Amino acid sequence: MTDAVTDKDKLLELLQSNRSCIRPYKTADSLFDLSSSTSLKDSDPITEIKKLSQIIKAHSTKIGIICQEDKFYRNLSAVFNELKSFNDKIFMLLSLLPLFHKDKEDKWAQFFIQTLNSLVINLLNGISTLYDEIDRLLNGTDNEKDQRLYAVGLIWAACDSLDNLAHKGNFQILADNIRNNCSLVDDVMEDISSWLEDPQMGNDLLLGDEDEEDDDNDEDSSRSQDGQEILEQMKCFLKDWETNLKMIKLLLSSFAKSLSSNIYTSKDSKGSTLDKLNDIQHKVIEQIDELISDFLVSDLSFNSDDFEDDIAQLNESLRKMVDTIKILNKSDPKKSKWIQVWENKYFQEKS
Template sequence: MATQLTTLLTTTLTLLNQFQETLTPNSATQSQTKTDTENTKANQDAKPLALLSASSSALKAQVTKLSLLAITTPFTPSAISTVLRAVNESVLPSLITASLLVTPVEYTKAFHLEILTLSRTALAEFAALVGVVKEIAEKDLSDKEKKDMSKAEKDVVTVAAGRVWDACDVVTNTAGKGVVGFVMHRVEQWRDLIRDAVEEIEEWDPEEGDDFFDDLMGGEKRDEEEDEEDDDEDDDEDKAALLERKKVTLRFLKPIAQIYPAVINNRLKNAGEVPLSVKGGVAKLEAVMLKLGKVPDLVDEAAGALYEDDAERSAQYLKNIRGNATETMTLLELPWDQTKGANGVQAAGDKFTVWSRTWLKVMEEVCKSIETA
């Protein structure tokens, strides 16, 4: 029986490698492209996220059994084989199927890639645990005295099992939050990055000199004080201009930072499955992530250009930020289930619609100062 178990463990490892390959982005995309049209209705009926959550929870439960059996004396190959067969024949196929049903068309590219990554991680961690169990089985097969496992050996199993549990929990939580929850989490992360960048700019003082360098060069500087009086006046003018550009940058970035909590509270929180069920909703989510996701890097670049006193480059980054932010506000102007009226007539919308239109007007005024700063 022990020999049969080692064969089954080897088969399981091979299967896990194949499944991990199936869940690589290129392989998954190829398998989905063939049946995208046929699967659209099937995806809705199958409820892939519910299946994904159930299968990852089932894998976690089977891992608990497997780890306990692996460290319990006497070692029982038949019981472990039963667990592995259940995983191979039911749990893993369900996990793979659910992961592949989370298509880019139905769930956005970003969420699709996230699910593939998280599922592959769970499989990789499970493979590591199976490898540990295989070593135990091979040792038991060759150990005539059947010695008890040491604490260190048991710890290896429990640590490996813990890593699988953690990976499964992440899959379950991500599936439970769904696409909108995933997007909201990303927007929250970008919001925090922008807040940090704005705080750094606020704290930055271009008037601060390099005291260490000034002290080091003190002797020479005293000899040159008279020659540098004119330069000091120029420096004062430069610092004043830089302070003004800092003020303009902050005036510009603060309404940009306001977008993120506004979008979270009015278009993502409590939105449920509405963005996925309305026409163009998934594409809109995709675009929002693409545009809002670019802004934190652009803010960092704009700040860097400001610190380097490169007004032209800083202004260009600010214009790019405005473009992404404005397009986002235009996309989300109306509630998910409303469309713009015919002949360019503005729909009533909701309170966020009013806020977004006001925001656009404010940005028109704020951006006038970029050219003159």
Template sequence: MSTTTAVTIDQLKDLQKAIRDQFITLYKNDTDAIRNISSSTKIKDSTPCLELVKLSQLIKAHTTKIGIILKPETFTKENYNATYKELKSFIDYVFFYLSLLPLFYKNEEYPEFMLKKLDNATLELLNGMEVLCDELDKKFEQHDLDQDRLLCIGMIWTSCDTLEDIGQKGKFGLLADSIRESSGLVEDVLIEINEFLEEPSLGNGFMLDDGLNSDEDDEIEEQEPKILEDDKETLEKLTTFLDVWKTKLKMIKLLLSSFTSTISSSNYKSTNKKGSILDELHSQHLIIIKNIDELIGDVFMSDSSFDPKDFDEQIESVNDSMVKIVAVMKKLNDEDVKKSKWINVWETKYFEKK
């Protein structure tokens, strides 16, 4: 369109209609449709992640300009040309972004946990675009309305920030974030164990035999609880059990922390591993944390009937996941002799019979 030609409000409405027809109607709230987009897009001297970062930045930049130009004081006939230009550029870059998606969805290199993040960010982008269209509807009728301009701009910004984060971190960086969070949760459990070991007690309070009556309530805080002899033995068994698991949890934390510290290295980035391998690692570390939380939580709630054998099934679940996660880590490090040796040593130490 010639820069000397004055843009009309009908032309702006055509662009708004294009946003609805080409994007919102086809893909809003429909991840299957998003994942089935066909495209002949090819990349030269770049990667899908690098292009994702560029496009997310460009979409955000034009969204910012749209947010400025749609302010009541600037959304005037004199600025229709500028409004048209920014909306058109915005549409073009969103189209390029959707054309890029098949390079992620139709490539076994990318794990499902990464693709789900792309799903959510894309849906958020589309939702923001729909709010933008609604805001344009109002402005076409009454220029000085400014109800949801900042809302739609913020929604699109947020989606772009997420897309940029996905592109910058890639599959290994996103996995590292998730495992780092799990490592932190293991540390939280270790802190709880340390606090327990400082002042051991049974979960249901059966260990207390205070012998006090209602007339002596005022003296309760000054009384030392009398621990039954049977409960002393139970506490000893409980303390021994948690001491063992304190060591095991330290080892699990070490394994997870070691992985996150090296996962973004050039050695991993140059490794062409299928996304399914990373998905296995991602799912197993989440299962491990869930099982650990349930195991230690149940142990803390133990009463005088505590028996370590009662937790054999839960321990087996934790260890089954540890076997699987170690196997995946071995696959990921099969070309790194030093790292593979370290994992083998860790495995031997963790599973050694006491």
């Protein structure tokens, strides 16, 4: 009985100590406050993240098994030892984060680091839930038998996501972001296709005002004719942009494909360059959405010249994207052949 009490006290003390260590880290940004003297000689941070995510998942599985209610009090010593090993691996994982945060060599893109931090917070939340469940078991207040499995499930999900992130790295995460935006371009193109099938003005001015009497048939006829002419102009404008959007999607999808082909290496590519590309491609999508949305609410006052500024800004973003992709490929000009072909086709047709 004395040994059981001692084991229980040790376990409670361990839980309290571990809670105090992870309590300050509630948000992704709070992880930037971590400091560490960890250095790696025969490995690298991303490899260690991958290893630790797999080890932590395995530990959580063992803890879930030995913390079954009917076995728990017979396994207090085993729970303590397993939880201590589990926590050691958690602290090792946390000690790696400053190697990403204080990246003097510009290896890691900020979008990668932000995703990493978010996943670590998810993991810590799962661990806190597991600690709460073990507390309830120790105090005999566990009325939620599924809570242990829920906590382990949270930890599994976070570990799987960390493993996947480590496997993908900078380039594949950027490729995923671009593919997501390609689907948004598809949505815009569907809107264009729907409009071209049934062209109409944004405010339905062609229908006139049913509440007003207009006895001037000549004026009605003239207005209807003007409206049809404007609709034809709008159709020409949008057909051109349907073609342009196909080209822009080709740019995005081709770049995503090149990122997935592993032709790039971290030695040749700075994290800040990848961040720039990520920001530009998001901006391109925002500008496309704004351009087409403004078009779809056009009325009889439609004039393609009114869209010149928006188009110029979009094309400027595309030029920046092309230039940055060339920088990414500067170590091997052959890799830039496809982007040169795209640039010539898209921009020369507009000159």
